[in-house]
Amino acid sequence: MSAKPLSILVIDENHIRASIIETGLREAGHEHVTVLHEIVGLARQIEVIVPDVIVIDIENPNRDMMEHLFQLTRAVSRPIAMFVDRSDTASIEAAVEAGVSAYIVDGLKKERVKPILDMAVSRFNAFSRLQRELADAKSALEERKIIERAKGILMQMRQISEEEAFTMLRQTAMNEKKKLTDIAQSVVTAAGLLMR
Amino acid sequence: MKARDDLSPGGHAAGGAVAAPERVRSEGARVVRAGFIPLVDASVLIAAAEFGFAAREGIALDLVRDVSWANVRDRLAFRQFDVAHMLSPMPVAAALGLGSNPSPTITPFSLGRGGNAITLSTRLYARMQAEADLAGGETALANAEALAKVIVRMKRDGEALPTFGMTYPFSSHNYELRYWLAAGGIDPDTDVRLIVVPPPLTSDALAAGAIDGFCVGAPWNMVASERGVGRIVAAKQDLWPSAPEKVMATRPEWADSHPETLSRLIVALDAAARWCDQPENRDALADALADARYVAAPVDIIRRVLRGEFTVDPQGSQRVIDNYFIFHNNLANYPRPSKALWIYSQMIRWGQIGHSAEGERLASSAYRPDLYRAALGPLPDPADDRRIEGAVAGDTFIDGHVFDPSGIPAYVAGFPIRVADAAPLSRDDI
Numbered sequence: 001m002s003a004k005p006l007s008i009l010v011i012d013e014n015h016i017r018a019s020i021i022e023t024g025l026r027e028a029g030h031e032h033v034t035v036l037h038e039i040v041g042l043a044r045q046i047e048v049i050v051p052d053v054i055v056i057d058i059e060n061p062n063r064d065m066m067e068h069l070f071q072l073t074r075a076v077s078r079p080i081a082m083f084v085d086r087s088d089t090a091s092i093e094a095a096v097e098a099g100v101s102a103y104i105v106d107g108l109k110k111e112r113v114k115p116i117l118d119m120a121v122s123r124f125n126a127f128s129r130l131q132r133e134l135a136d137a138k139s140a141l142e143e144r145k146i147i148e149r150a151k152g153i154l155m156q157m158r159q160i161s162e163e164e165a166f167t168m169l170r171q172t173a174m175n176e177k178k179k180l181t182d183i184a185q186s187v188v189t190a191a192g193l194l195m196r
Numbered sequence: 197m198k199a200r201d202d203l204s205p206g207g208h209a210a211g212g213a214v215a216a217p218e219r220v221r222s223e224g225a226r227v228v229r230a231g232f233i234p235l236v237d238a239s240v241l242i243a244a245a246e247f248g249f250a251a252r253e254g255i256a257l258d259l260v261r262d263v264s265w266a267n268v269r270d271r272l273a274f275r276q277f278d279v280a281h282m283l284s285p286m287p288v289a290a291a292l293g294l295g296s297n298p299s300p301t302i303t304p305f306s307l308g309r310g311g312n313a314i315t316l317s318t319r320l321y322a323r324m325q326a327e328a329d330l331a332g333g334e335t336a337l338a339n340a341e342a343l344a345k346v347i348v349r350m351k352r353d354g355e356a357l358p359t360f361g362m363t364y365p366f367s368s369h370n371y372e373l374r375y376w377l378a379a380g381g382i383d384p385d386t387d388v389r390l391i392v393v394p395p396p397l398t399s400d401a402l403a404a405g406a407i408d409g410f411c412v413g414a415p416w417n418m419v420a421s422e423r424g425v426g427r428i429v430a431a432k433q434d435l436w437p438s439a440p441e442k443v444m445a446t447r448p449e450w451a452d453s454h455p456e457t458l459s460r461l462i463v464a465l466d467a468a469a470r471w472c473d474q475p476e477n478r479d480a481l482a483d484a485l486a487d488a489r490y491v492a493a494p495v496d497i498i499r500r501v502l503r504g505e506f507t508v509d510p511q512g513s514q515r516v517i518d519n520y521f522i523f524h525n526n527l528a529n530y531p532r533p534s535k536a537l538w539i540y541s542q543m544i545r546w547g548q549i550g551h552s553a554e555g556e557r558l559a560s561s562a563y564r565p566d567l568y569r570a571a572l573g574p575l576p577d578p579a580d581d582r583r584i585e586g587a588v589a590g591d592t593f594i595d596g597h598v599f600d601p602s603g604i605p606a607y608v609a610g611f612p613i614r615v616a617d618a619a620p621l622s623r624d625d626i
Contacts (some may be wrong), residue, residue: 061394063266068392070296071365071548079460092274102271103296 006112007032011039011049013060017127021055043069043153053113054103055120063101070103091118098124143181151182153191209595226457227256230444231268233282233394234261234491236414236501237442238310240479241281241525244468246484252467253460261489264394266296266363273299278450279461281307284440284537287562289366292540292549302451303443303531304567305462308469308523310433311441311501312369312485313417314376315426316409317402317416318510320346320358332513336430337594340380343429347387361393361410368432368441371542373411376430378613384546385615402426413441414501414521415493422497424510431506431517436593437587438526440535451567469524478502532561533581537601547606547615556604 008030012018018035025033034049036042039062046054046069056063091114095101098121104113147169154165173183223381228250232238241259244250260276262268265283269290272280282303290301314336316324320343324330327349350357362369374384384390392594393401393569398410399420409426410416420426432439442463451458471477486495498507504520507513522528540559545547565581585599586592593599599607608614 023260057452058267058270059263061263061397062392063264064394067266067296068365068390093276096271096276101267148343 003120004034006030006108006116008034008050008054008116009054010035010053011037011042011045011056011060013037014057017057017124020127021120021123024123025116028115028119029161030116039065042066052105052108053116055116056101058096058099058101064119066103091121095121098122098128100124100176143184145180146188147184150187154186157191202379226254227258227524227622228278228457228461229276230279230281231259231260231262231271231277232508233263233265233268233395235281235311235442236485236491236498236521237307238281238490239472239485239521239528240307240465240469241444242484242490243472243481244464247468247471247480249464249468249471250461253464255354255457255460255464257461257464259490265367269295269298269299269301272301272445272447273297275447278454279444279446282443282445283364283367283369284367284443284535285368285371286364286441286541287445288536288539288543289548291558291562292543292555294543294548295366301445302448302562302564302567303445304442304451304458304571305444305465306529306531307442307444307465308472308521308528309438310431310439310519310521311414312372312411312432313414313428313506314373314409314427314430315398315402315420316343316418317405317407318425318427319405320408321427321509322431332509336376336434337379338521339429340376340382342361343377343379344381344387347382351387357388358408359389359391359406361391361398361407361412363393363395366543369413371539371546372432372435372439374546374590375435375542376411376594378611379435381613383613395517399423399425400555415491415497418497418501418506419493421507421509428506428508428515430594431520433517433520434594435443437519437591438585440539448497451564455570458567459571462568466529466572469529471519472523473525501609510551527576529568530576531568532564532583533560533563533565534583534585534599534601536560536563537582537604538585538599541599541604541608544604545611545614551605551608 008025010018010021010033012021012035015037018037022033022035034045034051036039036045042065058067095117100120102120103116105175150164150169151162154160154168155162158165160168169183170180173180214614230241231243241257245257245259262271265286268277268280268282269286271277282301284303284306287301287303289295290298292298296428323346324339324342327345330339330342335341347357360373362373364370370390373390377384377388382388391407393407393410395416396411397494398407398412398416401407403418403423403425417426417428421428432441446458472481476563479499482495482499485491485498486493503520504517506517508515535561539555544551549555565578569575582601584601587598597607597610
C-alpha cells in the first residue's frame with residue numbers, strides 16, 4: 001500500500017460542485033488534487049500536473065477538446081475514457097447517470113481508482129439533489145408570494161377579508177380544476193392589465 | 197423470415213398492426229433512444245421523430261440532445277443510447293481501436309452529405325486578398341493557395357501562425373480542413389495549429405480572435421459570416437461532393453438483438469430522408485430544426501442554409517451552392533465501405549494509424565451495407581461497395597486525386613503533404 005499518491009485533476013465549470021468533490025477527495029486522503037474551472041490553458045496545466053486521474057462533468061462541451069489533446073500529445077500517457085473496469089456496468093451506469101466522466105492513466109490499478117470515481121459519483125448526485133431541493137424551495141416560496149399578492153388584490157378590490165379572498169381563490173381553482181397558484185397568477189396578471 | 201414481408205415499403209402498413217405485438221414481446225418496447233448533437237445534419241433523425249416517419253413504423257424515437265461527440269460515443273457504448281447521430285469517422289476509429297473509449301460501433305445508414313464549410317476570420321481573409329489579389333469569387337483551391345502565401349510571409353516575419361478550429365480528432369471536419377490546407381500547399385501539422393472548438397462556440401471564438409478560422413457543420417459557418425466576423429472560403433462540395441458526413445450509428449450487439457426494430461428504424465429514416473430532400477418540405481424542416489430542443493438557431497439562417505444560399509462575407513456577397521445538403525438522393529444514405537476506407541486513408545495520411553490489411557478489414561467492417569439492404573431491398577449492388585471514388589465528372593476531389601480502395605498505401609504516398617511515418621497499427625493502442 002505504499003504506492004505513490006495519485007494526482008487528481010477535477011475540471012468543472014461549477015465552482016460549488018468542484019469544491020464539494022475536492023473536499024471529498026481530500027477527506028479520503030488524496031492530497032494532490034487540482035481544480036480547474038475553465039478549459040483555457042488546459043493543455044499546459046495537464047503537462048504541469050501530470051494527472052493520473054481526470055474527473056470532468058459530462059455537460060462540459062470541451063470534452064471533445066480533451067479527446068484531441070490526448071490524441072496529439074502523450075502529456076497524459078495513454079489516457080482512457082471513463083471507466084476502469086468495463087465489466088462493472090453498474091458503476092458505469094451510475095457515473096453516466098450522475099453526469100460525471102473520468103480519464104484514467106492506463107495501467108492504474110482498479111482498486112485505487114474505483115473509490116475516487118464512486119466518491120465523485122455520489123458527490124455529483126448529492127449536488128444535483130441539493131440543487132433540486134433548492135429549486136423546489138425557491139418555487140414554493142414564489143408560489144406563496146403569488147398567492148399572497150392575489151389575496152391582497154382581491155381584498156382590496158372586493159373589500160373582503162383575507163380568509164374570504166383565500167376561499168375564493170381555492171373555490172375557483174377547484175371549479176376550474178386548476179392549481180391554486182395558476183389561479184393566483186391569473187389574478188395577478190389580470191390585475192396588472194386592468195388596473196392603471 | 198416471415199416478419200420481413202411486412203417491412204417491404206408499401207407492404208408494412210397493413211401487416212405491421214398484426215405483427216407488432218409479437219415483436220414488442222420479443223425485442224422489448226419499441227422506444228429507440230437516439231443521441232444527437234444540435235446540427236442541421238441531424239435533420240433526418242429530427243424529421244423522423246417530428247413528422248411521423250418513426251411512428252408510422254411503430255417506433256417511438258426519443259431524441260436526446262448532447263454536448264460533445266465524446267459523450268455521444270460513451271453514452272452509446274454504455275447503453276444510454278440505442279443509436280446515435282455520429283461523425284462518419286467515429287465508427288471507423290472505434291473499429292481500429294482509436295480514441296479514448298473505443299467500443300464496437302457500426303453504421304447501417306448514413307444521414308446524408310454536405311453541410312460543412314471552412315470559414316476564416318475577415319482579418320485573415322483581408323491579408324489573403326492583399327497577398328494574392330483576390331477579388332472575392334475565387335475557388336476554394338485558389339483561396340487555399342492564397343492562405344499558403346500569407347503563411348509564408350508570416351513565417352518570414354516571425355509572426356504567430358494561424359490557429360484553426362475543428363470539431364473532433366476523428367471528424368470529417370478534421371480531414372476536410374487538412375485536405376483543403378494541404379491542397380493549397382499548407383502542412384496542417386507544422387504550418388498552422390489545429391485545435392478543437394465546440395461548434396456552437398466557433399463564431400464567438402472567431403470574433404474573440406481565439407481562432408483564425410474553422411471547419412464545422414451548418415449552421416455555424418453562416419452564423420459567423422452573418423455576424424460579420426467570418427468569410428466562407430470553401431464548402432464541402434468544393435473538396436469532394438460525395439464526401440461522407442454524419443451517420444446513424446449503433447452497437448453491433450444492439451443491432452443483433454433488435455433486428456426488427458433496426459430494420460423499421462432504417463425504413464423510417466429512409467422515408468424521412470426522402471421527405472427532407474423535397475424542396476417543398478424545407479420550410480417545415482427549418483421550423484422544426486430552429487426549435488430550442490434541436491438546433492436552436494435563427495430560423496431564417498437555417499432556411500437559407502438548407503437552400504445553400506450563402507452570405508459568404510460581411511459585405512453580403514452571395515453564393516448559392518447547389519445540393520449543399522443531400523439527405524437522400526444519389527444514395528446518400530448508403531453506408532458504402534469505400535467511404536470508410538477513404539476515411540481510413542486519411543487517418544493513415546495524418547499519422548493517426550499505420551496501414552495494414554487487418555486495419556483495412558476493420559475499417560471497412562464499421563460500415564454495414566448488409567443491414568441497409570436487409571431493410572430497404574437488394575440495391576445497390578454490393579459489387580460496387582469498394583468502388584473507386586472521385587473519378588466521375590462532378591464528383592472529383594479538389595486536388596484531382598482519385599481514391600482506389602484497393603491501393604491505399606499508394607494513394608496516401610501520392611500526397612505531397614502527409615505525415616511521413618505513420619505509427620503502425622498496434623492493438624495495445626486501445
